[in-house]
Amino acid sequence: MKRIDVLDGQGWVVLEDSYGDDLAIVNAARQSFSKRSATMGPAESGLIHFLMRNRHGTPFEMVDFRFNIKAPIFVAREWQRHRIASYNEMSGRYVELEEEFYLPPLAAVREASGKPGAYQFETMDGETAALVRERMRRDYEGSWITYQSLLELGVAKEVARMVLPVGIMTQFTFKTNLRSLFNFISLRSAPNALLEIREYAGAIEELARDVAPIAFKAFESSNRVAP
């Protein structure tokens, strides 16, 4: 199991397991022609590029991945809008959450200009950034104290957690096929995607690329548009 830490070590992406590879994509496509390849060669590589270019997406569904993700809730919320995938997530109804809140590194404390959908972001000056972080930290701490005090009063975990911020860390299993993963990477590594989810998309890409390297080359050649 390979793991990549993200968000300054506060989150991670683990590739737990996968099956299928470039050759499985080729042979799924060759199914249409009643043919099969035993190994990858120039013709097989060319076929994968052809499939990507012409948006023949189904053969890319033949590769499948299971990841374990640790991320803030506000990242998990965007992530789980991707419907062609399977998820299982830690539940604040069943477990007491841990005191782990995402605090953006100084360089990630940013201001926005421009219109929604076309924001420009810039890192804030160091002093303001430090102040922002300090206020966030203190607010997180306050919410944590409230959460603990509510649990001590005996209230159900599912009620107490209502005060916890969307910056708290959660953990979930994410299983999906390569076609859907290309769509995830395409949208979530784009320049206008949320900074934090872009780091996850980058880690996902790095781990998945090893499984199907030619498919990722074809993805690059097609301007990173999912087939």
Add this chain to the structure above:
Amino acid sequence: MKRIDVLDGQGWVVLEDSYGDDLAIVNAARQSFSKRSATMGPAESGLIHFLMRNRHGTPFEMVDFRFNIKAPIFVAREWQRHRIASYNEMSGRYVELEEEFYLPPLAAVREASGKPGAYQFETMDGETAALVRERMRRDYEGSWITYQSLLELGVAKEVARMVLPVGIMTQFTFKTNLRSLFNFISLRSAPNALLEIREYAGAIEELARDVAPIAFKAFESSNRVAP
């Protein structure tokens, strides 16, 4: 547009639009037999019960609903795990959120006993419940003040919102077909479902039942298991 308020008036379910009805279900099923009905009668009603009983689910997909929902984020999180549906939600990246936080009514301040997956819930005594509410209210208030102060420092909305709790209200469009809706209602109105989402499931059911009353009767007769 019909609207039902839930959570003590703090949230709502609005049925914005729908199409299809009991007759559309019947005629989709009759497609298999190259037949068509012009109106609902005993035979049509019997057919709907037959479909439900025998888990012929696809004809129920012919009825489609678009709802607008106002709910706390922790409810929206459970909701959006339902993948056979379309969603569009308010985004804390683009808009400044409003100061609206879910505060459970006294009767909903509960304690849990038993094992996860089989909890028993009981309302807490009035004094403790009042104390819980007061602590939640104060914590919400503190987070709101932090949020506002971060925005005043000029930080991007998408950063500032990280401190906001999962008890804050959000709003989203929810479009789905009746088959998927039966699954939602079946799971989210069950006794072990989260109290708050059960209220939404009840409101959804009330609004949807008017659109396809016979289908809902058949759903009842089949122990509320989705086809």
Add this chain to the structure above:
Amino acid sequence: MKRIDVLDGQGWVVLEDSYGDDLAIVNAARQSFSKRSATMGPAESGLIHFLMRNRHGTPFEMVDFRFNIKAPIFVAREWQRHRIASYNEMSGRYVELEEEFYLPPLAAVREASGKPGAYQFETMDGETAALVRERMRRDYEGSWITYQSLLELGVAKEVARMVLPVGIMTQFTFKTNLRSLFNFISLRSAPNALLEIREYAGAIEELARDVAPIAFKAFESSNRVAP
């Protein structure tokens, strides 16, 4: 209900019902900004183009269509590979099929050159085309006679129909949302798509365009690539 005949009058596309329109797309997208439009204007039109260009696909899911289709089985087979849709089809297990077989018009009797995936098609000369049609007609007739004779022997319809050709006509309900429909149209009206399904894609497009004309303009402007 609007109907367009295709394949020389041998098949059809009927738009039975739909809901949602350009404005529903706009308001689903504006959900992100907590705004709403009452009517379509230049800003609304611009937003739809923006969504299409930037592949924000979910708002297009808010428009939904129910069609009735009459088509040869070999067309239905390609069609039903589109998974984000609901189908109900006439069944040869339950009904005796009718003696309706697709016979390509002279202009559609074609020969192929080039490689699979990049065929060039050309209409055959009139004499050969007539011969092709005549042989097809006779073969269809033979299969029909066998089918009838098997039914007369008392064999179950589901066995007798095994001899019927994929050129026989079937009928099915097809319900899907506009985003999925754009994908269908994009792939099935492309130059390398099967000639017969291209006619259906054209009819679908003509009927759907009336429901959401601005969305279709944006689709054209984006090179007919589904969002």
Add this chain to the structure above:
Amino acid sequence: MKRIDVLDGQGWVVLEDSYGDDLAIVNAARQSFSKRSATMGPAESGLIHFLMRNRHGTPFEMVDFRFNIKAPIFVAREWQRHRIASYNEMSGRYVELEEEFYLPPLAAVREASGKPGAYQFETMDGETAALVRERMRRDYEGSWITYQSLLELGVAKEVARMVLPVGIMTQFTFKTNLRSLFNFISLRSAPNALLEIREYAGAIEELARDVAPIAFKAFESSNRVAP
């Protein structure tokens, strides 16, 4: 790669690959509780039964299978109505089909009584069954001759194949997760399912059971209703 022949040796099911197992189901479910199991034991087995009984379906999505199927077109047509799956199929547009037609064994030549949806089937007497088979064989042969003669005239494969019967054999890749597979098996091995597809469902079940034996035990205990 394990293979099971079906339909009297005329078709097959091959399990090409899979990933995930009973333990993957358990650990996906335990994700909710932030726990993990290293091996299967009584508690793990009990959890799988609990999940099945209470229709907690998502953990079963963590097991995934890729099959290769050889089946008559009329079977493939029913099969591919299952939408939570990935398919790639041999195409009569790109390859010349082979002379392989499904001929039901004598015991499978049946007559039906009763109403659609509740048919009773009975094997026909030997003489009639032989006659049925002989007529089918001759009709298949005639269609094959027509197909060949059309190809010889130079007509495109996609036109010539229109005369081929739905009893001709096709081949396709079928990839899906265990939750969706339970639904397939549940519906397609039921007494009122098509005789031919029931054989495939049986072979699928036999091959998949080895991958996740406890999950299949739980499926049996829950009356073979998919979670």
